[in-house]
Amino acid sequence: MRLRSKDLTGIKDLSAEEIGLILETAAGFKDVLGRDIKKVPALRGRTTVNLFYEPSTRTRTSFEVAAKRLSTDVINIAIPTSSVVKGETLLDTAKTVLALGADIIVIRHNCSGTPHFLAKNINASVVNAGDGTNEHPTQALLDMFTINERKGRIKDLDIAIVGDILHSRVAKSDIYALTKLGAKIRLIGPPALVPDCLKELGAAVYTDMNAGLDGVDVIMMLRIQLERQGKGFFPSTHEYFRNWGLTAARVARAKEDVIIMHPGPMNRGIEIASEVADSSRSVILDQVTNGIAVRMAVLYLVSGVQG
Amino acid sequence: MDPFIYAVMQKRASRVKIFIKNGRVVDPSQKIDDICDILIEDDKIKDIRCGVQDKKRKTQASAAAAGSSDTEIIDAAGMLILPGLVDMHVHLREPGFEYKETIKTGTEAAVRGGITSVCCMPNTNPVNDTPGITEFIIKKAAQEGSCSVFPVGAITKRQRGEELAELGMMFDAGCVAFSDDGKPVMDSLVMRRALEYSRIRKAVIISHAEDMSLSAGGVMNEGLLSLTLGLRGIPSQAEEVMIARDIALAELTRGRLHIAHVSTKGSVELVRLAKKRGIADITAETCPHYFSITEDAAEGYNTNAKVNPPLRRKEDLEAIKAGLNDNTIDVIATDHAPHHRDEKLGEFDLAPSGISGFETSIGLSMKLVEAGVLTLDQLIEKMAVNPSRIVGLGKGTLKQGADADLVILDTSTEYTVAAARFRSKGKNTPFEGWKLTARPVATIAKGRIYTWE
Numbered sequence: 001m002r003l004r005s006k007d008l009t010g011i012k013d014l015s016a017e018e019i020g021l022i023l024e025t026a027a028g029f030k031d032v033l034g035r036d037i038k039k040v041p042a043l044r045g046r047t048t049v050n051l052f053y054e055p056s057t058r059t060r061t062s063f064e065v066a067a068k069r070l071s072t073d074v075i076n077i078a079i080p081t082s083s084v085v086k087g088e089t090l091l092d093t094a095k096t097v098l099a100l101g102a103d104i105i106v107i108r109h110n111c112s113g114t115p116h117f118l119a120k121n122i123n124a125s126v127v128n129a130g131d132g133t134n135e136h137p138t139q140a141l142l143d144m145f146t147i148n149e150r151k152g153r154i155k156d157l158d159i160a161i162v163g164d165i166l167h168s169r170v171a172k173s174d175i176y177a178l179t180k181l182g183a184k185i186r187l188i189g190p191p192a193l194v195p196d197c198l199k200e201l202g203a204a205v206y207t208d209m210n211a212g213l214d215g216v217d218v219i220m221m222l223r224i225q226l227e228r229q230g231k232g233f234f235p236s237t238h239e240y241f242r243n244w245g246l247t248a249a250r251v252a253r254a255k256e257d258v259i260i261m262h263p264g265p266m267n268r269g270i271e272i273a274s275e276v277a278d279s280s281r282s283v284i285l286d287q288v289t290n291g292i293a294v295r296m297a298v299l300y301l302v303s304g305v306q307g
Numbered sequence: 308m309d310p311f312i313y314a315v316m317q318k319r320a321s322r323v324k325i326f327i328k329n330g331r332v333v334d335p336s337q338k339i340d341d342i343c344d345i346l347i348e349d350d351k352i353k354d355i356r357c358g359v360q361d362k363k364r365k366t367q368a369s370a371a372a373a374g375s376s377d378t379e380i381i382d383a384a385g386m387l388i389l390p391g392l393v394d395m396h397v398h399l400r401e402p403g404f405e406y407k408e409t410i411k412t413g414t415e416a417a418v419r420g421g422i423t424s425v426c427c428m429p430n431t432n433p434v435n436d437t438p439g440i441t442e443f444i445i446k447k448a449a450q451e452g453s454c455s456v457f458p459v460g461a462i463t464k465r466q467r468g469e470e471l472a473e474l475g476m477m478f479d480a481g482c483v484a485f486s487d488d489g490k491p492v493m494d495s496l497v498m499r500r501a502l503e504y505s506r507i508r509k510a511v512i513i514s515h516a517e518d519m520s521l522s523a524g525g526v527m528n529e530g531l532l533s534l535t536l537g538l539r540g541i542p543s544q545a546e547e548v549m550i551a552r553d554i555a556l557a558e559l560t561r562g563r564l565h566i567a568h569v570s571t572k573g574s575v576e577l578v579r580l581a582k583k584r585g586i587a588d589i590t591a592e593t594c595p596h597y598f599s600i601t602e603d604a605a606e607g608y609n610t611n612a613k614v615n616p617p618l619r620r621k622e623d624l625e626a627i628k629a630g631l632n633d634n635t636i637d638v639i640a641t642d643h644a645p646h647h648r649d650e651k652l653g654e655f656d657l658a659p660s661g662i663s664g665f666e667t668s669i670g671l672s673m674k675l676v677e678a679g680v681l682t683l684d685q686l687i688e689k690m691a692v693n694p695s696r697i698v699g700l701g702k703g704t705l706k707q708g709a710d711a712d713l714v715i716l717d718t719s720t721e722y723t724v725a726a727a728r729f730r731s732k733g734k735n736t737p738f739e740g741w742k743l744t745a746r747p748v749a750t751i752a753k754g755r756i757y758t759w760e
Contacts, residue, residue, distance in 0.1 A: 012535070090653050111654035112537030113608030132656065134537025169537060197531040
């Protein structure tokens with residue numbers, strides 16, 4: 001089996017089978033990462049370009065490590081060092097990168113839809129590393145991988161996603177992935193950040209954190225974007241933590257074997273209490289490790305080199 | 308093969324007389340829907356004779372045909388002849404944005420769409436907020452314009468919404484209406500003063516109704532689709548609260564208020580109620596895209612479907628049609644907003660809003676007649692008679708003595724919309740590939756005949 005597309009623009013465009021294929025492939029690569037020599041020659045001679053229009057350490061590094069483990073050459077282009085500040089258009093930059101010999105372009109951009117735009121307009125494979133408030137598909141894939149690893153399944157699990165759903169590309173990709181894989185989703189947060197129309201995606205919507213967490217198998221916390229504070233979506237981070245912060249008392253409402261996830265970077269004391277973040281229920285560091293295996297799988301599969 | 312596709316516009320030398328025979332003329336201002344012959348002399352309608360069986364018409368026809376060789380004769384058999392369309396909401400982009408459109412190219416596109424008079428919005432660079440700019444536009448249009456151009460002045464200096472521009476002097480210089488189009492007048496007191504002041508010269512104030520604090524940098528309609536595309540949404544209410552405010556202010560001041568580009572169901576209801584109250588003289592307009600397509604057109608981050616106000620939902624589209632049908636909405640205008648290709652080829656968030664509308668307007672609007680939403684008379688009222696009345700142009704009629712502005716339409720040959728063939732510099736249309744039937748085969752404006760091959 002192969003992916004139908006040369007690109008990974010979003011989970012929205014994947015079938016459940018394709019998600020399964022990526023997770024299965026990632027499992028194989030995770031074994032590789034456990035070996036002494038953590039590298040395979042699968043994509044030797046190919047070039048991956050990380051085109052990052054937004055500051056990112058963990059996602060870019062994760063993609064870079066993944067690409068290197070597959071033996072591709074990696075070039076990082078970040079906005080402050082590129083010619084974008086001179087006013088070059090996105091398409092011109094991408095074409096330039098292509099002319100330099102890129103086979104895969106991993107793009108992060110603050111405008112939604114930019115990976116889709118590039119995928120349509122250039123021949124290289126385009127992988128979405130986060131676009132605006134739209135999707136962050138590899139984060140969702142590593143989340144699925146981590147849940148599956150811990151729970152042995154995803155179907156029929158009760159999964160709570162807490163925080164700024166409206167602006168979270170992670171939440172959106174997670175919702176699409178979880179829906180396709182048959183989980184039951186609860187979205188929890190202040191009404192301005194968890195609009196009612198989310199119900200149309202098949203999720204349950206809660207403003208009450210305690211009720212929302214009742215008996216769940218997985219709690220996925222989202223980063224509260226402090227730069228949105230001025231927009232008045234909620235009165236203060238202090239009040240936010242009171243209502244939607246993940247404390248030990250709230251974790252106790254979930255199933256005993258609940259796992260706690262966070263895409264990072266965390267705001268300790270704003271969306272998650274330190275004791276919870278560091279507790280045995282937290283799988284936050286597993287997510288980081290799994291991210292490399294999943295991104296290896298994605299880079300490998302979009303290149304179309306498999307048999 | 309469509310003979311009009313490979314369009315090279317011909318501007319035939321102006322003749323003293325034009326005689327158009329055998330066409331079906333529809334002119335609601337004279338309650339005419341009949342086969343008529345029209346004689347044009349010195350850029351005016353000299354004579355119009357109707358009735359298929361009318362012997363006098365035949366006599367007149369042959370007499371004119373046999374007349375001097377300086378008479379251009381057009382046989383319009385099988386064609387529909389309407390008063391030239393009046394588009395009271397357009398952007399010609401000159402001065403300042405000539406890379407998007409110029410007065411020359413914009414008016415060429417207008418006549419290609421059967422439009423013989425346009426009111427151009429003031430959001431140029433510099434903004435049309437002083438008589439000098441107004442005079443420049445009028446002069447340029449007189450020299451280079453294919454159709455009549457009537458400038459709309461800014462309500463406030465530099466469209467900043469703070470201080471009134473010199474409305475009286477701009478009116479005297481030739482502005483026919485005032486608007487800060489592209490932006491609302493957010494300050495309610497400034498809007499009140501504008502409506503009060505406009506009474507002096509009976510100039511209409513055109514409201515771009517958008518509460519900017521609610522639209523909050525949005526780029527499409529707010530809802531599930533904006534959420535799943537990750538694009539910031541603009542709720543219908545951003546338009547509706549502003550329309551409600553402006554209606555209240557019009558009722559306070561008895562100023563002349565015209566609501567531009569109505570896009571939502573709630574807006575139609577607000578205007579309908581205000582008209583029923585009848586306290587203030589309020590009119591409203593919509594654009595072909597609001598009754599032709601929905602927000603779904605933005606799927607796949609299609610920047611050609613980015614427009615302000617944004618494309619809405621099916622229920623809004625249906626409400627707009629109902630509002631046109633019961634005459635709550637008086638005007639169909641294009642809000643022709645050409646942009647450069649490079650500006651639309653990129654990030655959705657960064658692409659400018661607007662649709663190049665001149666060359667699809669009549670085709671899309673005639674669909675309403677084909678579907679029974681509007682009578683042909685109503686359509687002509689909304690695309691010619693009413694806008695002319697609202698801004699006081701004296702156009703939109705084929706009465707004897709009127710300006711010889713008219714359009715000859717072929718309503719039976721299907722054609723495919725192809726932006727590459729637009730006369731406009733702006734190829735930004737969400738209607739690429741659409742099949743339409745109504746299309747001008749000739750437009751007469753400013754005494755010239757325009758045809759395309």
